[in-house]
Amino acid sequence: MRSSACGSSPGSVEFLLQWDDERVPRAQGLALFDALASTEKTLHGNPGRHGEIPAFELDSTLRFFARHLG
Numbered sequence: 001m002r003s004s005a006c007g008s009s010p011g012s013v014e015f016l017l018q019w020d021d022e023r024v025p026r027a028q029g030l031a032l033f034d035a036l037a038s039t040e041k042t043l044h045g046n047p048g049r050h051g052e053i054p055a056f057e058l059d060s061t062l063r064f065f066a067r068h069l070g
Contacts, residue, residue, distance in 0.1 A: 013041035014064040016057060021050045 013036050017029040033043050046054050 011038060011040075012064075012068050013038045014044065014061065015041060016044045016046075016053065016061075018050055018052060019045055019047050023050045 015033045015036070017024070017026070017033070019026060021029065033041070044057060044060065046057065
């Protein structure tokens with residue numbers, strides 16, 4: 001992925017990455033996170049496969065949207 005493709009992302013980012021994701025390899029997910037130009041970004045990494053997102057991540061996502069879109 002070229003960094004310039006993600007270089008115009010000035011907003012806040014909450015990035016969720018499942019550590020054992022069979023669809024998005026960890027290295028590619030981390031590269032995408034690194035390429036995001038936002039100065040306000042957070043990476044949430046959890047063990048598990050693509051569909052095994054912990055329930056507490058939904059709460060975090062809702063708080064993120066309330067903070068930034070509310």
